[in-house]
Amino acid sequence: MRLFVRVYLPPKPFEERLSEIFSGPDSGGDGGLDEMAHRLFTKEDYVLLDALTSRPTAVSTGRFLTMHKRRRKKLATRCLHHEYQALLDDVHHGLVQNILKNCGEWAFNAFTLENVTGGRALPVLCVHLFHWYGLLEYFKLDVVRVWKLFTLIEEGYHSTNPYHNSIHATDVTQAMHCFLQEEKIRQYVTPLEIMASLIGAVAHDLDHPGVNQHFLISTSNHLAILYQNMSVLENHHWRSAIGCLLESGVAEQLQPYRGELENQIRDLILATDINRQPEFLSRFRKHLNEGSLDLRQAEHRHFILQIALKCADISNPTRPWDISHKWSLKVCDEFFRQGEYERKLNLPVTSICDQQSTSVAKIQVDSTKCDQQSTSVAKTQVGFLKFMVTPLFVEWHRFLGSPLSTHMMAVLEENRRRWEELEKAEQAEETQTELSEADAAEREEEERQEGAATGPVGTGQPTERDFMPSPPKEIRRQSLAVPTLESLGVRRHSVPVNIEQSLPRTIYRCLEHWQNQ
Template sequence: MPVLDRFFNSTELSRQWRTGGEPMPFPMGSLPSYQAGTLACELPEMIRMVKLIRMSSSELRGTKHRGILESEDTLDGLSGDARVRGQTVVLSERRGSYPYIDFRLLNNTTHSGEIGTKKKVKRLLSFQRYFHASRLLRGIVPQASLYLLDEDYLGQARHMLSKVGMWDFDIFLFDRLTNVMVQEDYHNQNPYHNAVHAADVTQAMHCYLKEPKLASFLTPLDIMLGLLAAAAHDVDHPGVNQPFLIKTNHHLASLYQNVSVLENHHWRSTIGMLRESRLLAHLPKEMTQDIEQQLGSLILATDINRQNEFLTQLKAHLENKDLRLEDAQDRHFMLQIALKCADICNPCRLWEMSKQWSERVCEEFYRQGDLEQKFELEISPLCNQQKDSIPSIQIGFMTYIVEPLFEEWARFTGDTPLSENMLSHLRRNKAKWRSFLHKQHSSSRSNDHSGQVTENEEQTLNEGDIP
């Protein structure tokens, strides 16, 4: 049975929407239980389904023209939380509107669109040549559709997929074993925000959806939305952050009025994929619009600038004990929290994997800082390789962002083995970064014989102490 038919019954959905029922796929009494082993076998097919959302670029028209599928009259009220159901039209960005950063624009020497088109064509041709050659070498005639995972991938990868529900799942090893092709709408030149990160977040989300406190209430549509939002939450990421787009007057910053610029772009690009693929074309229009809005609400929740907003709300719910997961709104809020946890869960992984992620994200920061320095722009926080070390960045990130969120997540789940495992990894990893930071400071003091630690360094050391 096709994966979407297993996630929700389109006939039943259509009937409920026509009769004005609750916009959820099944009454709570008839929900199939979300057992621990169920989604493990669904995830590989879900990954292939997400791939199929994207049509081959050869089937698209007009990708050389950047822009919007809908009328610009719909620009009013773009930003903000998409949970507002009153908005009937969701703006989508044209697939292929990858926010290419043409740094020569900073010198006013050329137009960015031309170069972006050349890079896209080169990337597409390179992908097609690889795909064609690799399959011909094995005596296989290539088909029109391109799949994220080749159907005859190695037995080792198949074995790994059977363990996809385990927290210690090694996404880097899985990437090597499967030779997963980086998708056109994620960009492999990004050290961190690439397809491997998307897969890692999706795998983490899969683990969180199995937590008993949440799993027993989830509908099939909730599961599909959670996994789809995880897979697409950073689609088309340019490898630079929002402040960079704003200060370089990027068209996305203007389009989204400097509010959740990247997250809005990821959401609207995802909507473009869904509409072009017609994956949801069999559903009633009202439900399709609701799915688009819920996807937007989930993806927009990953904006790190909204961290305190969500953390405060979660704490209030847990203190008041007023979460009612039977209600669609509360389930959706916890899906937002789960996605936020999945997006920043790297410090909660085993040290060997966590360290790789830390180095990758800092490399992306440093690349942005080098570009800002090259074009005489103010270097963004955390992007100065000479001042911002990996240990100090990671200690601050764990202290102020990761720990507060995951401690509240553990309160929600009830200190399950997964939550205890994640917090244990988090504290051990933080201790290792602290030891590296102490070594750096000791080396620095011995070199300059001053014995002085800067005020910022001392603050980082104090704040990095293990609770």
């Protein structure tokens, strides 16, 4: 069933509303209503529609289903909105042109492009690439519609997400562009595959709510119901992408290619479900071991483009340190926000999202298992780089064997070394803090005993201080056996909080796959 939530549906029982919808002037009376409704909707549709309409939804949610209020970006170029051509000319001033000239470089910085374009990096880069690849001429596309397509996609990203926003989409698209330029790929890809790769890359996280699939499932979100808990977000992303293609009018211009294009976009975006990485990785390894990849075959090109998009999606640790470091902070910021939502909802806090967790030991860099308790940015990075990025990029390098892949591997190694150093420094600092705290506690105890032996001060009665909670020990290690509220079985931050107002309606899950590897 295709579902567009465009209308305001009042919070009446679903069956009643359905009757109203079908008993309009053209419904042909109410005799066949039930029959008609049952022909139109399956049992699952009923469940979904009921979930969707069981609460008052004050406003139309437009083409996106997360119903998350997005703060509109303050765009320097918004005033030119009516004149697309003027907008294109206007933002392409010297600085932008210079950056675009280097958009095939691995050191490309999406944040810089975002700044110099006044927040329009996504459409600016994509329209530029469509020109650059000759896609506008080849498919006889109207540039105004293409601009509209990328503006719709840009607006579909939540600017309030620290990580899953339109800058991430721009970054991944630029990485995909670099991969499309690799000799092994460039000589075989068709214009349709290039177009699908660029649209797939730029829309791969469209309408991402800033929380993971696990959260969506835990909160019985309507998207989880709709997609039966499987690749919930990715299914939503590709369908939203198709919506933008239709709404912009680009789909209409691509009529003869539409089926093929949409299939490719779907498969590319679905491949970015990081839970499916083991499946893709073993297929990729098998091909490489057997030397069976032949990019003259469409099916093999398709597979390699899926792998390319997967690599592009998690390529931030292979970027120069300044850029890479920034992405790491942003992604962890988003994880930690989810942790806060979970805490407020009284849900178990996903370990990687728990900024306040009292982790037991640091990540074992050499072990095969990620530490479930790791929560600091440095720790998640060491784990992520080691267990997710490296295995995929090792194979990607094996396939490409190019100066770019060699460079990416070197940068990845260097970034990993830096995170490991940071992690060690963090560990040393924590140990130092704990020792100081232990010293202070010891001194306090000595003073108390001295006071009890020598002076009249103590009355034997409890004082106000005795009831004051001890200051939070945010990053205390259990390895020093200091009891915490959690180790005593008292869960912190478990006050029931009504966070309906502050929570995005749709949500999801953090990287359990790689934690559990």
